[in-house]
Structure formats: C-alpha cells, structure tokens
Amino acid sequence: MNIINDLKLQYRIGGMTTKLIFWNIILFVIPALVFGMLKLFKIDIDYHNYIALSNNYATLLVKPWTLISYSFFHIGFFHLLFNVLVLNFVGKLFTTFFTQKQLLSLYLLGGILGGILYIISYTFLPLLANENALLIGASGSIMAILVATATYQPEMEVRLLFLGSIKLVYLAIGLFLLDLINLSIENTGGHLAHIGGALFGFVYIKSIQNGTDLGSGLTSFLDWCVTLFSPRKAKPFKKVHRNPKTSISSKPQSKIVVKDKAQQQIDEILDKISKSGYDSLTTAEKEFLFQAGK
Template structure:
C-alpha cells in the first residue's frame, strides 16, 4: 500500500479531531509549495492566502464572504500550525468524551466564524488599528471555542502536566484567556481578538446549555421529593414497620440526590449503568 493510500485510509478511519488535523496539514503543505513556486517567478503574493485569508477590510468581505471560515484552515508558519495541532489533539479528544463529533465540528466552525467577526470589529473600531493592512489566518479561534467550551462544562477536571502536576481545566482556560487579553495591543492583536471571539462563543454556548440541563434536573429532583409514597400501616409490629419504611424512603432519596448531583456536575453520560437504571425506576414510581 502506497503512502498516499495509507494516509487516505487513516483519514477515513480517524475521528473528527484527526480529520481536522489532516486537513490543516494538507492546506499548510499546499500553501508552502505554492509559495515556493510563486517565489521562483518573483511573485511574493500567495494566491491561497490572498483568496482564503480574512482581510481586515469589511469591504473585502463582500467579495470574499467565505473567508470568515476559510481563514481557520490557514497558518502563517510551522510553529503556528504545530502549536495549534497539539492543542486541538489533546483538548479535542477530551471534548469528544463528553460531546459528539458533530458538536466538535460545530464548535470549530462557529468559533472560527465569531472569532473572525470580533477580529473585523476590532480592526475597524479601535483607533489603534487605523490605517493598518492585515489578514487573519489560523485555527486558534475555533480551538479556543472547543477549549473554553469543555472547560466551562467540566471546570474541575484535572490534567496532569509534566513538571507541574495536576491542574484544573478552568485554571488552564483562565491562563489561556489571560494571555490573549494582555496581548490585545501587541503585534498579533487582531489574532488575539479572534481567539477571544471563539472563546466567548464556546463559553456562552455551553453555559446556556448547562443552565437548561441544570433546570431540568432540579425539576426532576423536585418530582422525586414530592412523590414519596405514604407510609404503610400494619396492625402487627406497627411502630417497627413505620420506622423501616421511613428509613428506606430516606435512603432512596439520598441515592437520588447523589445521582442528580453527579449529573449536574459531570453530565448524564458519566453515570454507571446501575445508576441510570435506578434513576429510571425511581422516575416511574
């Protein structure tokens, strides 16, 4: 099997994270090759960058509207793409433990879109960028949406970093955002505005979804609390029967509360099969 066929097979069998990595690498390689070929003819303008990077001029957007998404698959240099692909590999696979592949692609594309929107706003609103001519490239806005999205969903999830130890995910997310904020007046200020645009989308989307989920589970909890069955009375050993029934009801309610608390913190998918069956049976009573 040739190398090309192996790559095709790996792409076909890979998850959405691996496919995004392959696509970004392919686009990067093609961009370099075209850059070299055009350089031989003393042409310094790469037509891929010219047609698919996001220009800071709003007028250019009317002639190239696709650039609000296509810029998210271009990269400036090897270090730029390397750092982005490392982050999306680890964070993206963590994201897939709690969300679907379709949702990850949605976060990547919409994060890229909203990052581009905030980039355009910053370049055309703030006096600092007046008169500048720049273009935006890079997957960082889409990756920021994925990163901040999963950090919002499981903020206390711990990742082990070499030489540092275990660090909570929300600490890493706060550091990520902090770097973007302090770089808003640097050389790559437009890029950092784009990162914040993607991060804002990831936070708001997951935060809204989580609030709906929490309200749902609070409602279910209230239903369980209101549906406690009345104590049965038996003439024989009357006091003992009442005490036993009350203890069983209290124990069941504690189990339900513990499961609902686990769902609100980690999501329904983290429940064991036994816990799901128990919750289902209690809901039918």
C-alpha cells in the same frame, strides 16, 4: 504507497479531531508546495490574500469565504505545529462529552465569532482603526473548543509538560488572561480571535445546558450538503408482478393444502424482495424461488 494507504486509513477511521488536523495540514502543505514551485519560475502569488480574513469589513463583502477559510490555514510550520498539537488535545477532551458533529460546528462557529470580533475591533477601536491586517490560523476555533470543555467540566485535571496536573478551568482562564494582557502588545488580531472564540465556547456550553444547541442549525446544513453531493444509492425495486391466483379446482384436499403453503412462501419471499432487495434472500430462499419458477 503504504504510507499513503496508512494515512487514508487513519483519516477514514479517525474522529472529527483527526479529520480537522488532516485538513489543516493538507491546506498548509499543498499551497506551500504549489506556490513555492511557481516562485522558481518567477511567478510570485501571495495566496494568503485570498484565504486570510481582512480587518476591513468591505473586503469581507468581496471575499465572504475568508470568514471560514482563515481558520484552516497557517502562516508557517511552527504556527501549524502548535495549533494541531493543541487541537488534538482539546478536541479529544471535547468529544469525550459531546458528538463529533458538535465538535465541527463549534470549530466553525468559534472561528466565525472570533473573526467577527476581530473585524469589529479594527473598525471601532481608535488604536486599530487605521491599520491594515490579515488574520490567519485556527487558534480562535481551538480556543472555543478549550473554553467550551473547561466550562462543561471545570474540575477535570489535565497533565501538562513542566506544569504537572492542573484543572482545566484554570488552564482556560490563564490563556484567556494572557490574550487580554498581550492584546495591545503583539499579534493583536490573533488575540482578538482567541477572545472571540473563547467567549463563544462559553456561551455555547451555557446554551446547551439550558437546552439549546447553537450549532444545530449549522449541523443540519452540513448534513444537507453531504446528502446533496453524495451519490444516491440504488433503491431496490418495489413493484412486484405476481401471477394471478388460479381458482381452486376440485382436487384432493391434501394437494390443495400443499399448493397454498407453497404459494404463501412465494408471496413471503416476493414481499421480502420488494422491501429489502433480492440480495437479502438466504440461499435456501433463492433455491426455493428458482425451483418454483421452473
């Protein structure tokens, strides 16, 4: 139970990079366990057909969610491990300069644009036209984040194992060229998604530098969704019933002044309750109101 509580705490206090890593791991582990157990009962369900992106645009019309879901699932442990390690690296670099919400919108839009390029390429390129393939993995989204960060801070140096210090822009260009070189050799769909994500990451930063955030609409939509499904907080009562003020009687002036001050303090406390609720009162104010009520 301590491990579960620690993981919950890490998720709660972690940034968007941590949350994305959690989502990717959870969406790999749970289906693997569930459908792996079903195989023991000779129930073999290939859930990848429901979450992976097909190269056939007609399938996308039937399963539109796959344009997003494919970038949160992985086909094997090492596929997942490599992607979350790179995501942890580039996500923290990106949020050094941009917000957590911008990271999420870039992750989603990078995956979407990578998926669109993948479908278009399989539809119109003669080499790929007759193939049936499925795309799965977060690589396109991660490539978008890497290229976006490199576009914004090209001179930043990062230290890599076996390579030492290298400028971020050279790392991004090197990976982009590797995708182009391997495009017709192996994992064509994956490389197409990388290229689409990289191109969007570049355009995303250039648009921000020109004063336009391409992810602002998606961010607003996600905020609306969160507000729609989150429980509404109880609002403090606003209508306050006050006793009508009594007319000033012919009593000594000193008593009238004392009464006016007391009434004024009561009015101020009631106004505070109407704006912020009873719990906003101090102990002294609550005691005064109690005595005045008596």
